Amino acid sequence: MSISPTGSLRPQLTGMVMKKLLFQFDTDTYPSVFDTVVAYDGGADQVIGHGGLTPATVGPLVEGTIFTRAPKDKKNTAIFIGGSNMVAGQDLLKAVKKKFFADFRVSVMLDSNGSNTTAAAGVAKLLGSGAIAGKRAVVLAGTGPVGQRAAVMLAREGAAEVAITSRSLARAEQACQDMKARFGVDLVPVEAFDGDARGRAIAEAQIVFAAGAAGVELLEARHWQDNPHIELMADANATPPIGIGGTDMMDRGALREGKIVWGAIGFGTLKLALHRACIAQLFESNNQILDAEEIFAIAKAMA
Structure with a gap:
């Protein structure tokens, strides 16, 4: 030596x-x-x-x-x-x-809790399916890691307003403050204790991203199927019951009741490919920091 x-x-x-x-x-x-x-x-x-x-x-x-x-x-x-x-x-x-x-x-x-890669893959698929800029987006159960990062990415893609819901208004407000401090984006906190409240939260939304815990249904089909405003939906929950009732975890840009839907497995293929690609990129040089912004840019290039 x-x-x-x-x-x-x-x-x-x-x-x-x-x-x-x-x-x-x-x-x-x-x-x-x-x-x-x-x-x-x-x-x-x-x-x-x-x-x-x-x-x-x-x-x-x-x-x-x-x-x-x-x-x-x-x-x-x-x-x-x-x-x-x-x-x-x-x-x-x-x-x-x-x-x-x-x-x-x-x-x-x-990539704590897979938040950056999951959010990036989901939002990239929504972006490839329709317009985000100028639209109102709601991230259901948005105080978790995936929800927070998805909300930031939607805001940075030019959504007119991005709201995040939580059963606790204090938690929603704290998440909004954290994302403002980290990314400089303004998010709207919304208290939504149950499915009916979440249904009211998405009443005027064009984009819905469900980021709830595994096996928790956030919306029933009746909460969204007749909503004339919703254009794009994504659900990050792959464990039954899934987050958005009336959709399927395998949905890959499926058209349901006039809305384009991405299920957790539907965009999960991109999530896994993205995660692997980011790992590979780490070994290309010794001076990279791959956080939400960088990972989302890679996702958009891969989608």
Whole structure:
């Protein structure tokens, strides 16, 4: 072993093939198995998971990624930030980035709870099916990670108004404040405690994106089928009962009651392909940060 001019330790071997190492930094106790599988499918040679991480504990792990390989080889090390809590993921990303300096950095992807890739795939499919600009959009159960990011993407595509619903007005207001602080977009909080209230929330909407928990029906068919305003709908729930009654998780731009519908499996094919493509892109250079904006741009190019 010798110390390189950059201060990194490396073996004196010629023709050595650098393995693509992905370090999975998870804010939950146990790193996501789903994310691990997709990471391998995306081209990582080895995935090393660390769970229960916080901004206070992640520093030494980041240092391990940035000080071990020569500049030309740093692209073969990358970080994936996951977990069920998007706010915690955002805080972890900030802590990771603070450790970077000069060329001592590696590429990072943030996708807590699959929020960026799921939202990006769903909104990209809606965008390819009809106009978003100037329309009123409602994200049902929009305080979760997927809902928040979908709302931001709809707003950035020029929707005239984007509302997010929650059973708690305080939670909806907090989510709107968080997205305003992070992305600079204005969202409208709406309290909608039950299906009838959610039906009223979408009464004047042209676009509906359901982002509820698995197995929770947010709307019955009667809440939307006779609505003359709705043009586009997407449902991110693939576990029966699905979020929007009267639709199918396999819907791929299906026309139902005059509305174009995308089900969770319908746009899930793009979500998985997008996730894999983002993992592969991490290993192209050592200076990328793939968050909502970057992942959505990739999704639009792939849709």
